[in-house]
Amino acid sequence: MKYKIAVIPGDGIGREVVDEGVKLLKLISKIYGDIDFTLEYFDYGCDYYVKHGVMMEEDGLEKLSQFDAIYLGAVGNNIVSDDISLRGLLLKIRQGFDQYVNLRPIKLLKGVDSIVKNKSQNEINMIFVRENSEGEYIGTGSHMFKGSDRELVIQDSVFTRYGCERIIRYAFEIAKNSNKTLTSISKANALNYSMVFWDNIFNELKEEYPEVETHSYLVDAATIVMLENPEKLEVVVSSNLFGDILTDLGAAIAGGIGLAAGANINPERKYPSMFEPIHGSAPDIAGDNIANPIAAIWSVSQMMDFFGREDIGADILKAIEYLIEEGTHLPRDMGGNAKTGEVGDRLCYHLKNIVKM
């Protein structure tokens, strides 16, 4: 099979880590034989904005729609304000391509120490299913009485039945097919429209999946569960903002943000899905070649899963675990001093060996 991949390195360390992911993609087509990729680069990002006044071309989404997947580095720099750069590129793609599922594994890999005491590999192993198309991130609102004492803004959170049902159903399907429990994140005691609605739909769908064991936590309490009893969480479904917050916390308990990957999926495959490390562009270390490429490479593993090649996805994770257990080629944030490119090369080396075996 041949897949067309749009590569958007973006800004800062996004470019450095994407280089390593691309190395891996090239290696994969070489060593597996039955899969191939054509890559096309897009220079969208903050530099593009500085030159053209927009984060991507006007027909950018149309161009990208021709691809099977998008591989994104990171977006943002110190010049363009974040609400412009992210809304103009990352969120625009997520929402424009109806990538309504944001899938984020939170898994303590072999060889990785959690910052939380006494946690073992099998206790930190969950998958977050984050709503990715509406909710708190819908982006509408109003700004009144500007500059006066009674100035105020209203930010809308829009939760549709359509949007809630499909994401919660998607999570139920994962839980059912993998024989895992499903936990919903809520805050109905304070958010009397959005989260009451969310809970109602969750409870409705429960009826359709009597075989799935379900739980529900308030978002604040969920932070405590993630630290004290992460083994209670298997498949987790949440709104856009809650998923954003809890998956960063998840990254922190599973080895740090340098390891955390995310897939933005349009399950109907009407539009391309997008794969990215969940870390940002880190302008402070950009250009130093010390960024950790593992998250970007983990997101290539997610891309392979999405293409139906779970075998390759699993091999990549194995290569990452070999690299970490070996310990000789770790990036700075993991206590080593390997350059970004050296980490990527070593991962390629391990993947080659795994395929040879």
Next chain:
Amino acid sequence: MKYKIAVIPGDGIGREVVDEGVKLLKLISKIYGDIDFTLEYFDYGCDYYVKHGVMMEEDGLEKLSQFDAIYLGAVGNNIVSDDISLRGLLLKIRQGFDQYVNLRPIKLLKGVDSIVKNKSQNEINMIFVRENSEGEYIGTGSHMFKGSDRELVIQDSVFTRYGCERIIRYAFEIAKNSNKTLTSISKANALNYSMVFWDNIFNELKEEYPEVETHSYLVDAATIVMLENPEKLEVVVSSNLFGDILTDLGAAIAGGIGLAAGANINPERKYPSMFEPIHGSAPDIAGDNIANPIAAIWSVSQMMDFFGREDIGADILKAIEYLIEEGTHLPRDMGGNAKTGEVGDRLCYHLKNIVKM
């Protein structure tokens, strides 16, 4: 000085832990000599709701307004839905009495082990200043096309200049007077009205406080900072929802929710302020007398600070530290087997000794 305190034990373990706080209040008036309290009980809560169809009397706020402070246990049970019980009592008091400052210390006490690796007492020592009157909790919104496929809800987040300025200013004053840094929590890259506005006001006020060192973190990144570098956080100011989430996380890193207290303050003293443990009513263990009363007692310490008696507030914290270091009278969630009442009695014992010294 004589203070009138309204006691609302509320539901579940709220009643058990408030009993211990009241023991302490009675002891305080006896051993300090120059301070006294009159207590009046209010049976507002879920049982009240079941009997009367409302969480508190119609003129409840008016009655409570006669007091110098409110001492609250916890609200909520398994029968009344949370959005009714909390909006009808806890949030009603916070908003009705314009308790716009929610002050939450996150402090690793002597003798307490953090669940996070390698963290010492002086690294986890921050004070959260949470907006408590508006923002994401304003409670307005709409529900459209009920029961149809296009059903949707909108939850409003309302941020006023008035509300943002006063809470951020309050936090700047604390930072300035205690010579600490101030960190603002944001999410302007996704919340393009509320958090852009919040950031702008924070930046405006910075000009008025050139002596205060400031920082800003996105709420998702802040969860990582709290685990990896809590020493970076001293005074923290945040919106209502973000403060809710991060202070529960804070409780988890500082010994658990059984130790976390909060003060809901109306700084102008036009209305009474309210003091409460931040844990919930825990229906699952209610009645077993195993709840940890330390959070409720820490909130008495905050009440003393608020009355200008920081000396008594500090003595109470010292008594808690003695109890924990001693280790013989710890409640179940701290690894001991003392009953709620035994923990309270032992704290009274330590406070007596501290005052005698």
